[in-house]
Amino acid sequence: EDQVTQSPEALRLQEGESSSLNCSYTVSGLRGLFWYRQDPGKGPEFLFTLYSAGEEKEKERLKATLTKKESFLHITAPKPEDSATYLCAVQGTNAGKSTFGDGTTLTVKP
Amino acid sequence: EAGVAQSPRYKIIEKRQSVAFWCNPISGHATLYWYQQILGQGPKLLIQFQNNGVVDDSQLPKDRFSAERLKGVDSTLKIQPAKLEDSAVYLCASSLRTGTGELFFGEGSRLTVL
Numbered sequence: 001e002d003q004v005t006q007s008p009e010a011l012r013l014q015e016g017e018s019s020s021l022n023c024s025y026t027v028s029g030l031r032g033l034f035w036y037r038q039d040p041g042k043g044p045e046f047l048f049t050l051y052s053a054g055e056e057k058e059k060e061r062l063k064a065t066l067t068k069k070e071s072f073l074h075i076t077a078p079k080p081e082d083s084a085t086y087l088c089a090v091q092g093t094n095a096g097k098s099t100f101g102d103g104t105t106l107t108v109k110p
Numbered sequence: 111e112a113g114v115a116q117s118p119r120y121k122i123i124e125k126r127q128s129v130a131f132w133c134n135p136i137s138g139h140a141t142l143y144w145y146q147q148i149l150g151q152g153p154k155l156l157i158q159f160q161n162n163g164v165v166d167d168s169q170l171p172k173d174r175f176s177a178e179r180l181k182g183v184d185s186t187l188k189i190q191p192a193k194l195e196d197s198a199v200y201l202c203a204s205s206l207r208t209g210t211g212e213l214f215f216g217e218g219s220r221l222t223v224l
Contacts, residue, residue: 032211043215100152
């Protein structure tokens, strides 16, 4: 069974203070690893797909990286509008469904 | 492009009552998903449709939950009878096809069971 563990559960940063979120996963054959952003009262919004170890994707202040066992979401010089819950999901080659972690709630203070 | 539409946004019921949620996916998306998200947790897949056929319903509590996607477009998720532990947000998502991980989610239907 596919498993995803995200850490930390919550992260509080000052504006401009860079940090990273971790997503550890167990899957039999990785088809893809996905990052989503979820704002309070909203559904998750797709950010990135990573397919293989060594791959990186960037979008504004966010950069996602992937190894064989984990993925990191690096946030550079965050702003208050980056405050949200960030969800990681994996899809194995044996299943057509995505398994989600419980997310990291990021709060960026001005 | 219109997003995934869900209704109602909020519903409060007593335990043992029934409730139904509706979802209209993005036009042209063949795959539709219902997820349950309990407060503080990630979404958990309940059921996945490819057009109007069920692909995966292994996590659906079939004694009380049912779902259908007639005509391969919109879908309804029903809970009968509801239990206290069913309090959650029910998220509908769609994708172009099965196997793609880029899911487009609706805003969800928040259920409170008293």
